[in-house]
Amino acid sequence: MLGAGVMGVGITALAIGRGVQVTLVDVDEERLATARKRVRHELRLAHVLGALPRHGPIGDLDLADSVDAAAGAGVVVEAITETAELKVKAQNEIAAVVAPDALRITNTSSIPVDELAGHVPRPEFLVGVHFMNPPYLIGTLEVVRGPRTGDAAMVAVRALLERLGRKAIVVNDGPGFVTSRVLHRMINDAARVVEEGRASVEDVDALMEHCIGHRTGPLKTADLIGIDNLVDSLRVLYERTGDEGCKPSGLLLRKVADGHHGRKTGRGFYEYGAL
Structure with a gap:
């Protein structure tokens, strides 16, 4: 696992909670120093929520500060x-x-896989998987097959996700794939509605949740995704599609500038207690 941020830690917790050994790599010493504690926290939360088996095998967790630690891995997830x-x-x-036939996964919410594949060796072993936050709670995943992704990689990624207890839905490549192309634009519009003074944050979420059936409401979802991550993804979509609806709203940009990134910072569209 490359990257000990929110998603890397969450994916690691999912994997070791399913008995898979993980080496978590990050070049940021401060982030790496707290990684084991953060993984344990996520694992405890997953057990409390019943999202992972309490009494199943727990995979070993190693930490490393160089990608060289991935040399013997059959699968590497970049997050x-x-x-x-x-x-x-x-x-x-x-x-x-890694070995020539190792599966290489990019965890991306919006960047086309083939955009990356055009700049790396052996693109047939590169596949996109859109893990969503928190990974141990979201049981269905978007798997992105780029034009150069090979059959062997698809077999390997399905086997991995089955071992992790996840359901794979394979989609074709393109900016934002399916979920981000639809969801992130909706969140952006929800933020604009609040910015325009038409409704409060709470009312927007309540209407979308109880009238439309959105499980948590778009703005609570933004807090869960991480508003900074959401803005990054919207920028990718806007730059690659030209869709004005994907240009990050002023309210989202102000949240990011103020450090109000959602649950991970304790404040976003809502305020949160200590995590």
């Missing part, structure tokens, strides 16, 4: 910032140390 250039760099570093 770093939603920036194409950084992901290309990370995927090239992974490809340089």
